[in-house]
Amino acid sequence: MSTPAIPLPAKPVLSILSAKWDRFWPELQKTLEKRFSPMDHVSEPIPFTQTTYYDEELGTPITRRLISFEQLVPMDELPAIKLWTNSLEKAWMDSRGHRLCNLDPGYLNQERLVLATGKNFTHRIYLCSGIWADLTLIYQRGNWVDLPWTFPDYATTAIKDHLTRIRALYTLQVRAQRQTKESHQCPKA
Template identity: 60%
Template sequence: MSIPILPLPGRAFLSVLSARHDEFRPMLRPRLEEILGPIDYESQPIPFNRTSYYDSELGTPISRHILSFERPLPLDGLAEVKLATNRLEAEWALDGRRLFNLDPGYVTQERLVLATGKNFTHRVYLSQGIWADLTLIFQGGDWLDLPWTFPDYAAPAVKTHLTRIREMYRDSLKHLTSLEDTPCPKV
């Protein structure tokens, strides 16, 4: 018989895709921090050029900013975070088109998990119409792609940032004494 044990929280992760970051970043940042806590890492723009999937909605050229947040994220809080980021996307939408795409998730020592509203064979249902996408695993000192890993997340530029966030997460675990130290996300 297995004995249920609550997992350690993860490091909140957020990818922001847009062709117009300068138009919303100063206003969006405090809203994200209300939900996920203080931002402790932000990447420089990473060109998003592995697909044209978002071009008609977001415009071009699209770039990605990767953020992580200081406050630990309980793993079962991911669905609420995705719902909150969906509300932000809708709030800033113009004529039915999003200004930005927010992909929340978490990094742990073992994996990167993203939240999505779309079901697929490898995705696990969380709650409230939100699914967990196991996007990458960390094994043998490196991020490993899975058959369904999005090409942009398989790119070395993204993995470099994920490695840094994972290191920050590992350092933060030294200061986490119990799950009671982990506040729920404010959504």
């Protein structure tokens, strides 16, 4: 029989797509840090060229920033985070009702990258409140491994390099957390 246990918290990550960074970025940065914690990784703008799916709404050329935050979060907070980022997207719409940015939150831990979505698909697991978990990448033998459904942009070396840096930050945090926990335990008699 398995014994249920609360897993370690995960590293919150956020992918932001936009062609109009100058219209929202500094203010959005402050809003995100107020909600989560200071950012500990912000990628340079990465060209988003794998699809034209967002071109009409977001404009072109679209670039992505991949961000992570210092404060770790329980994995079961992902639905609430997605609902909150959806409300931000609505708040940052232009006069035509188009989003200025697309916000895709998720979490990263030692084993995987999970993104939140409001869209069901065969490999997605329902969480709650209309939000699904998308297992986007797994980490095995020192590398990010694509899955049959991994989005083409997440399969790129550029994204995986940033995820590896974020994973290294997470690894240090988890080690420090474990050492702190061990150092505060009472010695055995």
